[in-house]
Amino acid sequence: MRRIETQILNSLIESEKSFWELLDENKFTVKEFVAALNDLFRGGLINAREDKIYLTEKGLRQVNKTHLEFKGKICDKCEGKRIIFNGKFKEIMEDFTRITKNRPLPNANFFQGYMREQDVISRVALMHHYNDLAGKSLILIGDDDLLSVALALTDLPSRIFVLDIDVRLGEHIKGICKEYGLNIEFQQYDVSNPLPKELLSAFDVFSSEPLETLSGLKAFISRGVACLKENGVGYFGLSTAEASHRKWRAVEKMLLQMNCVITDIIRDFSRYRTLYETVNYEMFTKRLSFPVSGNPGIYWYKSSLFRFEVLGEPKPIIKPDKSIAIKYIDRRDDVTNPLLYSKY
Amino acid sequence: MRRIETQILNSLIESEKSFWELLDENKFTVKEFVAALNDLFRGGLINAREDKIYLTEKGLRQVNKTHLEFKGKICDKCEGKRIIFNGKFKEIMEDFTRITKNRPLPNANFFQGYMREQDVISRVALMHHYNDLAGKSLILIGDDDLLSVALALTDLPSRIFVLDIDVRLGEHIKGICKEYGLNIEFQQYDVSNPLPKELLSAFDVFSSEPLETLSGLKAFISRGVACLKENGVGYFGLSTAEASHRKWRAVEKMLLQMNCVITDIIRDFSRYRTLYETVNYEMFTKRLSFPVSGNPGIYWYKSSLFRFEVLGEPKPIIKPDKSIAIKYIDRRDDVTNPLLYSKY
Incomplete structure (x- = not known):
């Protein structure tokens, strides 16, 4: 599986997400993202209902849950910008x-x-x-x-x-x-x-x-x-x-x-x-x-x-x-x- | 004046600093830093006493104090790493x-x-x-x-x-x-x-x-x-x-x-x-x-x-x-x- 698809599936193990939330996490071009989502949808790995995208049974079998226990998050104070300002x-x-x-x-x-x-x-x-x-x-x-x-x-x-x-x-x-x-x-x-x-x-x-x-x-x-x-x-x-x-x-x-x-x-x-x-x-x-x-x-x-x-x-x-x-x-x-x- | 020397002088307007504090802020090679400090010292812009380096009168005249009011600091939560970890x-x-x-x-x-x-x-x-x-x-x-x-x-x-x-x-x-x-x-x-x-x-x-x-x-x-x-x-x-x-x-x-x-x-x-x-x-x-x-x-x-x-x-x-x-x-x-x- 390609990196972009793995990223989407890994994100969806945590919880179902809206299209916009997933897009916000995306690290590739929007074009690649849209293509990957369509592929996952057509392949039956994800589905959509009431504004949320979620993993299907088939999708769940593709992913490894162990990595969920580890949280490496972008800093919430500087939003990953490195710099903060005051005064x-x-x-x-x-x-x-x-x-x-x-x-x-x-x-x-x-x-x-x-x-x-x-x-x-x-x-x-x-x-x-x-x-x-x-x-x-x-x-x-x-x-x-x-x-x-x-x-x-x-x-x-x-x-x-x-x-x-x-x-x-x-x-x-x-x-x-x-x-x-x-x-x-x-x-x-x-x-x-x-x-x-x-x-x-x-x-x-x-x-x-x-x-x-x-x-x-x-x-x-x-x-x-x-x-x-x-x-x-x-x-x-x-x-x-x-x-x-x-x-x-x-x-x-x-x-x-x-x-x-x-x-x-x-x-x-x-x-x-x-x-x-x-x-x-x-x-x-x-x-x-x-x-x-x-x-x-x-x-x-x-x-x-x-x-x-x-x-x-x-x-x-x-x-x-x-x-x-x-x-x-x-x-x-x-x-x-x-x-x-x-x-x- | 070169960037490295300006950086040192700008840092010293805030307060006198130890050699090690200045070195910690340095963005250039140690070799360039040592040469710049020696130049500033020989030029009479900085001096040293009791472990602190400070601006001389001549040094003070070289710098612009206005920039002191602005603090753009590296994030203290992630230390500028962008990432934080939990769990x-x-x-x-x-x-x-x-x-x-x-x-x-x-x-x-x-x-x-x-x-x-x-x-x-x-x-x-x-x-x-x-x-x-x-x-x-x-x-x-x-x-x-x-x-x-x-x-x-x-x-x-x-x-x-x-x-x-x-x-x-x-x-x-x-x-x-x-x-x-x-x-x-x-x-x-x-x-x-x-x-x-x-x-x-x-x-x-x-x-x-x-x-x-x-x-x-x-x-x-x-x-x-x-x-x-x-x-x-x-x-x-x-x-x-x-x-x-x-x-x-x-x-x-x-x-x-x-x-x-x-x-x-x-x-x-x-x-x-x-x-x-x-x-x-x-x-x-x-x-x-x-x-x-x-x-x-x-x-x-x-x-x-x-x-x-x-x-x-x-x-x-x-x-x-x-x-x-x-x-x-x-x-x-x-x-x-x-x-x-x-x-x-």
Whole structure:
């Protein structure tokens, strides 16, 4: 039996679970998860009733109960993030939540969606722990999480520069800056275009949540690296929901090629909603062989946090003065993009 | 100012600290740390008195106090390991501590030293969390941590096989197995030699704390990968104390070349003593420009945990039937090996 199927069965020995609870525990792509569930259902190992998935008699015979006595759980204090924050960060968390309440709603054309407020602040706290904040110049490529606002509220960085394709975001950030006296520079920019020359080798730290097609990852990370000074530092998120291990490996290869060393991979650091007023990233449930009811509010979509450092000179694999064509949908890995279902 | 020096100064604004407390916070190699401290001391930015290092007036002028109000701290519940353990794991922790009390003392010729008992059990709990334990066959290359005993106590793996150069360890493990009715296979083996044929592609999971010279890392990890079946999984530790970022990058390159994807890098997962009855890994204090008193019992030597998965067929970079010459000391990165000081 494959790892993914074993994981599902092992989880179901503990107790029956809803589809969303199982999805929340899943460590593989949603596409692989849906396929595995359908296989287990068709094979008669699992069944579904009243919103719960459970092991059948046949399923029960496949699994070994001994491992139930052992509980190795992700830390409930830091949620497996390694970092916790206190003091002024708590205040900033409150301010950030209040200030960003009226953020622009996600646009599916840009595959937008924003992480929880506490995940943004945890990321800022981690940056601070690594001395990547105080007195540093930061560039963000894409910022629908509004990380720039949280950074500006600390007043620690020397400069915060946001590049985003979405003009609405620039307007919104400008409004926040005016209202709260913050200092954030914004420039509308599509990563497929050449990088504005004045941004080259100009920043200490880069941060992003890239589009997860291979061309998207290549463009976002390569542009980010090109913006870094010697020995600069980068942070970016990569999901397991949309990015297969094959793609993770390609990203890691890219980073090493660009003269970087990966210093941290913190799994499932950030969580995202998948249902917004404007966008629904849960249409893939149509592909299940059994009925599933709506998500009761589980943040199953997670992104792992990569941190890297450049060793000496950054070497972006896409030359900063070159364009690159970007695909918005990866039909091989992804089943969550609503545009995949626009014909239905 | 370089990152390492900024880190030291930033830490000292909070309060004066002992050399050992500062070393415990250090994120670079011990060699870089010692050089940075000497530079700061000679530059008149820090000074030392009665076991404490503190900022001078000149040092105080160099740093920015604002960042003090922000506390991003490593989680105190899981110590930044992400994983916590309960239930049966607690019992195993007690049994493990009791059973391993009379372990063989470290031998500096093999650069031995063992991690804390809780770090071993956390590692086992993480493996369990990833479904890498129940019903799996495990191979350990090097086992002075006696991880094999902790694994055997869970009774979850289908097979536990230990390779180690040190015959004393084989005798010791054999004795424990007899006394406590455990099942661990042992074979004496020097990783520089060709891999015994029967171990090739025979295991689900590999674990090791390699020797941290480049040739050592290459040999340990390559042998481990060669022992894995298709889609096998590996866990190994890499320190920041002895391994520079340049070396981290070389290790990451190796893994990708061997057809692996890195799924986790959890910083400072395990802590080690550095003073044993038989070995002293703290002789490098001789290189400091100011006097430092003995370590009061701080476990400053840490190892970060890498987890990887093979994508399909493992491709070890050292062919299993080939020998490789291994260096035991890396004079470029390492200052902790006592053999470096044997001429003094």
